[in-house]
Amino acid sequence: MDDNPVVPGVEYLVTSNSTAIDFAPSAQPAHPTGQPIIVVRDLVHRYQDRTALNGVSFEVRPAELFGLLGPNGSGKTTLFRILSTLMVPTSGSAMIAGLDAVRQPGALRRHIGVVFQAQSVDLKLTAYENLWHQGHLYGLRGFELKQRITEILTRVGLLDRCADLVETFSGGMQRRIELAKGLLHHPEVLLLDEPTTGLDPGARRDLWQYLQILRDQERVSVIVTTHLMEEAERCDRLAILNEGNLVALGTPEALTREIGGDVILLEARDPQTLADRIRNKFQVEATVMDNQVRIEIENGHRFVPDVVEAFPGEIQSLSVSKPTLEDVFIHRTGHRFWSEDAEAAPEAGKKKVKKKRS
Numbered sequence: 001m002d003d004n005p006v007v008p009g010v011e012y013l014v015t016s017n018s019t020a021i022d023f024a025p026s027a028q029p030a031h032p033t034g035q036p037i038i039v040v041r042d043l044v045h046r047y048q049d050r051t052a053l054n055g056v057s058f059e060v061r062p063a064e065l066f067g068l069l070g071p072n073g074s075g076k077t078t079l080f081r082i083l084s085t086l087m088v089p090t091s092g093s094a095m096i097a098g099l100d101a102v103r104q105p106g107a108l109r110r111h112i113g114v115v116f117q118a119q120s121v122d123l124k125l126t127a128y129e130n131l132w133h134q135g136h137l138y139g140l141r142g143f144e145l146k147q148r149i150t151e152i153l154t155r156v157g158l159l160d161r162c163a164d165l166v167e168t169f170s171g172g173m174q175r176r177i178e179l180a181k182g183l184l185h186h187p188e189v190l191l192l193d194e195p196t197t198g199l200d201p202g203a204r205r206d207l208w209q210y211l212q213i214l215r216d217q218e219r220v221s222v223i224v225t226t227h228l229m230e231e232a233e234r235c236d237r238l239a240i241l242n243e244g245n246l247v248a249l250g251t252p253e254a255l256t257r258e259i260g261g262d263v264i265l266l267e268a269r270d271p272q273t274l275a276d277r278i279r280n281k282f283q284v285e286a287t288v289m290d291n292q293v294r295i296e297i298e299n300g301h302r303f304v305p306d307v308v309e310a311f312p313g314e315i316q317s318l319s320v321s322k323p324t325l326e327d328v329f330i331h332r333t334g335h336r337f338w339s340e341d342a343e344a345a346p347e348a349g350k351k352k353v354k355k356k357r358s
Helices: 076-083 127-137 142-155 171-183 201-218 252-257 271-282 300-310 325-333
Strands: 038-047 050-060 065-069 091-096 112-115 189-193 221-226 237-242 245-250 262-268 286-289 292-297 315-321 351-354
Touching: 038 076, 050 076, 050 091, 050 237, 050 245, 065 076, 065 201, 076 091, 076 189, 076 221, 112 171, 127 142, 127 171, 142 171, 171 189, 171 201, 189 201, 201 221, 237 252, 237 325, 245 252, 245 325, 252 325, 262 271, 262 300, 271 286, 271 292, 271 300, 292 300, 292 325, 300 315
Parallel strands: 065 221, 065 237, 112 189, 189 221
Antiparallel strands: 038 050, 038 091, 237 245, 262 292, 262 315, 286 292, 315 351
8 A cells, every 4th residue: 555654665765874964955935034933912821810921922033043931830831832723822912924823723733843842752653654644644645755754854864763663762863753743844933842851961962953953954943942041042032931921032142241240149147138238338239049149240250359358257158150041030030040950050151269167
């Protein structure tokens, strides 16, 4: 039967390096270039007495790697579900490729690829069979589907494993099959919900390289939800969410630059008293957070000797760092970014100096 996803008799076009990523030019998108590919306006969603999204608005440009950054409960997953047509908002609108996510969900689904946080591959099927069944959902059949599967497996570097059961793949390889499923029908927009969950650092790095290639060579707009600062820094632009509100929007560089200067953290036996005394003496803003005194100031390395000399024996340890995205979050919300990822790396570039207790 011609529609069987059988390996024998199928020409897979294996090259000398079948694991290489080979992104061929894609078909021209239906959406006019130069216009935003996604337009979100005043999006509101409520779950009974809880507001998950509170008037969120932003735009995503064509061929942009756009991040939705926020802690658990920030509203990013609700926003993802609305964009992927799985949920209808309470009010507001979300347009993707000129189509309304609420009024035209069927037509819109042909323009988007979706990779959910939960695994959707069938481990008991081969890589080829997983894509074969996915293609049928989008109306692909026969030689056209076979050709497309060969092309997409080549792109994600798994053509030589097409006949292997997915249960024999590593976590990173399974995620690449998920990505292949989302790209099979040539979408203009790829939506990914926490795509690196459960992956080791090497697989995370490989996935982000794939996403950058999609953006640069395929001109696909990629939307990623994440709660990892290190991943957010890889995005072209970010929408930072907190408790359903959009608290910051821009490039990672511009967002951290708005703070300016350095961030100083001081540990003391009585941080509140120390913060009050620093404010009075130096006329700078000092706040207490997690039993540490936090100061944003220009030329922090010059301020440190002055504050240590002014309060001898009171400061137990201190650190000086350039602003990070977490500092942006603190600056906009007044509290820390409560990530539940235990593997999150320490802030880069931070220098810590320990002082002996008096």
